[in-house]
Amino acid sequence: MKLPPLNALRAFECAARSGSFSAAGAELGVSPAAVSMQVKNLEDWLGLKLFTRRANQVRLTDAGRDYYQKAAVALAEIASFTRALTEGGKRRPLVVSATPALAQLWLPERLKAFAAARPDVPVQLRIEDDSIDLEAEGIDARLSYGGEHPDHRMQELFTDRLVPVGADPQAGLDCAPLVEVNWGAAISSVPGWRQYFVQHGTARGDAAAAIAPSVPSAVALVQAGLGIALLPEQVIAGEIRAGRLHRLAGPALEMPRPYVLVTAHYKSRSRRLRALAEALGVR
Known part of the structure; x- marks a missing residue:
């Protein structure tokens, strides 16, 4: 089995997700230079350029974007089944964050439909205003009005x-x-x-x-x-x-903007999230 260096892969995933070697270093507990070196090792191993580097900014190349989406899915799955093993087989809840209006007035009926379709998936509902960092706070899905989420997948729920x-x-x-x-x-x-x-x-x-x-x-x-x-x-x-x-x-x-469902791109294949989107009326 030919695998890339896993430390380098982890550093790349973190840098791609956060958009910064400095932020990735802070998350991993290493210096930005160490992250840069790990990413360079991965690029050399793959024979591909994953980032373009300009001054203090880094951006994913097309190859880097494709590789990130696949690598992030794989790492998320590893984290998921590792968590399941270490937690004695407990089901990890699907963490859903929503604005007060959606959570209290619109969402309950849809969550009932989701529970009927996926009784095996517990839901943890969080009610909070905007300015939410999905990744840092362990949120699987965010429901809100409008907003810009350029690094995430946005699906329209409805326009009111x-x-x-x-x-x-x-x-x-x-x-x-x-x-x-x-x-x-x-x-x-x-x-x-x-x-x-x-x-x-x-x-x-x-x-x-x-x-x-x-x-x-x-x-x-x-x-x-x-x-x-x-x-x-x-x-x-x-x-x-x-x-x-x-x-x-x-x-x-x-209303000038729609209500939206926001998720991470790398979770687009998640069966749990697809079932949730269907229960919310997203097609």
């Missing part, structure tokens, strides 16, 4: 639209108190009530009576009778079907 909702189906857009969602510093593209009224020509310019830090918080405020809110229709569809929220008369406002 904002609709006015209230606890009272007779509440009017012209006079009911307004609940505004604060989408956070990482998201600037989601319009609010001001843009809604301007776009649809409604003469109303008063400030929001309440500001919610998340969509679930806004749902709670609306259900408590504190006002009406502009919320993503598909995300809150379960609340509307259950009669806990009511879609009010008024136009919808398209």
Whole structure:
């Protein structure tokens, strides 16, 4: 069996994933020069150029990108069955990270479908805002709104639209108190009530009576009778079907970016993740 030098392969995988010899060295506990030397050994062994080096930056070549995807899958599988052996055969959970809105309002029904399809795969759900490092935090899949993930695989879940909702189906857009969602510093593209009224020509310019830090918080405020809110229709569809929220008369406002499923490229062949994507409606 002809295998490459495994220390060199590990250094290459780490450098390719992190995009930096320095970051790879910090993860492996060695110097950037040691990582560079290991990568050079692997390049010499393969007879291929895996990185282009310019000043302090490194980038994968086409050959390096292809080799990384295959090597990362192999190393991940080795890590997986090694973990299974050392943990006495315990099933490793599939770690799914999601924004509060998706985790609390949209995801439960889909996870139920996943559990029915793959009862052998336990799921560990983490609820957290954006700016997540999937690799560093051991996350298998991330569900969020929009965002840029150039080093990961992004699959669209759905594109939503904002609709006015209230606890009272007779509440009017012209006079009911307004609940505004604060989408956070990482998201600037989601319009609010001001843009809604301007776009649809409604003469109303008063400030929001309440500001919610998340969509679930806004749902709670609306259900408590504190006002009406502009919320993503598909995300809150379960609340509307259950009669806990009511879609009010008024136009919808398209959200400019989709909700997405984010995974590492090297996990694209994972049967567990493919089953999860299917349960989430990704085709």
